[in-house]
Amino acid sequence: MDARPPPHAGTLHPLTLLRDxxxxxxxxxxxSAAEGPEVESEWFNFDVLNMGAAHFARAADHTYYVAYPRGQGPDSGKPAERSGLVMRAHTSPVQARAMLHETPPLYKIYIGRTFRPDPLDATHSPVFNQLEGLAVDRGLTMDDLKRTLDRLAEAMFGPRIVTRLRPYQFAYAEPAAEIDVQCKVCHGRSTDCRTCGGEGWLEWGGCGMVHQAVLANCGIDTSVYNAFSFGMGVERTLMLREGLSDLRHIVDGDIRFALSGAGRPVPAVRARGMHELGRALVDLGYVETTSFPFTDPAMADRLGLPHDDPRRRHLTLTDPLPGQGAALRTTLLPGLLETLRRNAERGVLEASILEQGRVFLPPEGLRRAPHVPPGRRPTPQALQRIDASLGAQPWHLAAISTQPDRQNQLIEAAAVALQRLGRQVSLAAARRAPWMDGHCVALSADGTPVGYAGRLIPEILAAYGLPAATCALEIDLDALSILPSPQGQT
Structure with missing residues (x-):
């Protein structure tokens, strides 16, 4: 392995540390943790949550709608047609999925990305993370909810910080409230506080008792159980805690922000959401970054993908923001390349970065997400048809380094991390765009191909103004997760 020290210590992103x-x-x-897809059905995003056909959130300027797959076959030139799918506009669909698939009592927590067509500025982003909490049990009250929120506020912002609830209307909660958190700077004792403007409180999120209609849609017996839920932005929480005024520093992949120490120093080994391979790369000096999942439909040509490559077939947004790519990514590499280009413009000329996130692969054929009548729990067959319409959304991990002679180190790190997981690792020369012929290695775990690594083709590097020695790795984490457990492990 290359023994030269990295130019800076590696780190996980402050959002990952806060999530942990x-x-x-x-x-x-x-x-316990819940899970849910990022491309979601309209039924889960709206209908199950009591958000009727006239609800304002269904407007195209509030929600990203997904068209049928484009980029392959005779339909590639036709106008975009809605598929019954959206990029989820909130994490509340995850609470519905939890209630549909598990039996009360339930206490679930989820943090994940959400998507709304808001142009990026100091306080808005088209992609942001939300915290979603759900409790389903006998005899729950707003007092139970308030006590939970106060404990969270104290954990996030310090001793004796509390919340207040202001009555509000949400379609999926009744009664419902917006959550304010007490200003941690002045505790409401200053009329000229620069943080809260003398108000003493800062807006944090929303909450309430889960609406009876939502419980009925999820098959919860409302004569026995009730529920509360709450949600708030993770970026918003980080900004409030660290006194940040510009959201763009958090979400646009600025390596300097990731290295700034924002967030609390949680050791990488404790990061529940980061794969073993990601932690190994952090130890080698790689910096975790984030990127948006939108890309140019022509990106496949720039990456040199063969015409029959499955990565050419993508989901498309019906109404992307101006200047925003209309296709959903099928590989993490374009986002990392763009992140490196922007950081080079900021003066960071040598960098090693990584990202862990979902890619989006359309279902075979045109499968419109089915409509499910509200008012009762859907049949198992209806839920299966909804999930089949979503396509695959596997987790990938990718890394790129512009530092000289890092190719062998990157391959070695991947192999060692897989071996630590108890996998038998094999390496073989391969041909796979956008890697260079003669400089690409296929990685297999227990005989199953899981990824590729090597030097990228000169044309793509020149397009992004990156050095010729730039190397990259991309691993399909879902392909790893479905392998049988290594012998002796459970």
Whole structure:
């Protein structure tokens, strides 16, 4: 392995560190993690949550609608047609999925990305992370909810910080409230506080008792159980805690922000959401960044993908923002390349970065997400048809380095990380765009191909103004997760 020290210590992104802290807090309260897709059906995003056909959130300027797959076959030139799918506009669909697939009592926590067509500025982003909490049990009240929120506020912002609830209307909660958190700078005792403007409180999120209609849609017996839920932005929480005024520093892949120490120093080994390979790369000096999942439909040509490559077939947004790519990514590499280009413009000329995130692969054929009548729990067959319409959304991990002679180190790190997981690793020369012929290695775990690594083709590097020695790795984490457990492990 290349023994030269990296130009800077590696680190996870402050959002990952904060996510880890929040999940750990709720695990201490007895909550368990939930999971859900980022491309979601309209039924889960709206209908199950009591958001009727006239609800304002259904407008195209509030929600990203997804068209049928484009980029392959005779339909590639036709106008975009809605598929019954959206980029989820909130994390509340995850609470519905939890209630549909598990039996009360339930105490669930989830943090994930959400998507709304808001242009990026100091306080808005088309992609942001939300925290979603759900409790389903006998005899729950707003007092139980308020006590939970106060404990979270104290854990996030310090001793004796509390919340207040202001009555509000949400379609999926009744009664419902907006959550304000007490200003941690002045505690409401200053009329000229620069943080809260003398108000003493800062807007944080929303909450309430889950609406009876939502419980009925999820098959919860409302004569026995009730529920509360709450949600707030993770970026918003980080900004409030660290006194940040510009959201763009958090979401646009600025390596300098990731290295700034924002967030609390949670050791990488404790990061529940980061794969073993990601932690190994952080140890080698790689910096975790984030990127948006939108890309140019012509990106496949720039990457040199063969015409029959499955990565050419993509989902398309019906109404992307001006200047925003209309296609959803099928590989993490374009986002990392763009991140490196922007950081080079900021003066960071040598960098090693990584990202862990979902890619989006359309279902075979045109499968419109089915409509499910509200008012009762859907049949198992209806839920299966909804999930089949979503396509695959596997987790990938990718890394790129512009530092000289890092190719062998990157391959070695991937192999060692897979071996630590108990996998038999094999390497073989391969041909796979956008890697160079003669400089590409296929990685297999227990005989199953899981990824590729090597030097990228000169044309793509020249297009982004990156050095000729730039190397990259991309691993399909879902391909790893479905392998049988290594012998002796459970």
């Amino acid at each position: 802290e929040i999940i750990g807090f709720f695990e201490g309260l007895g909550y």
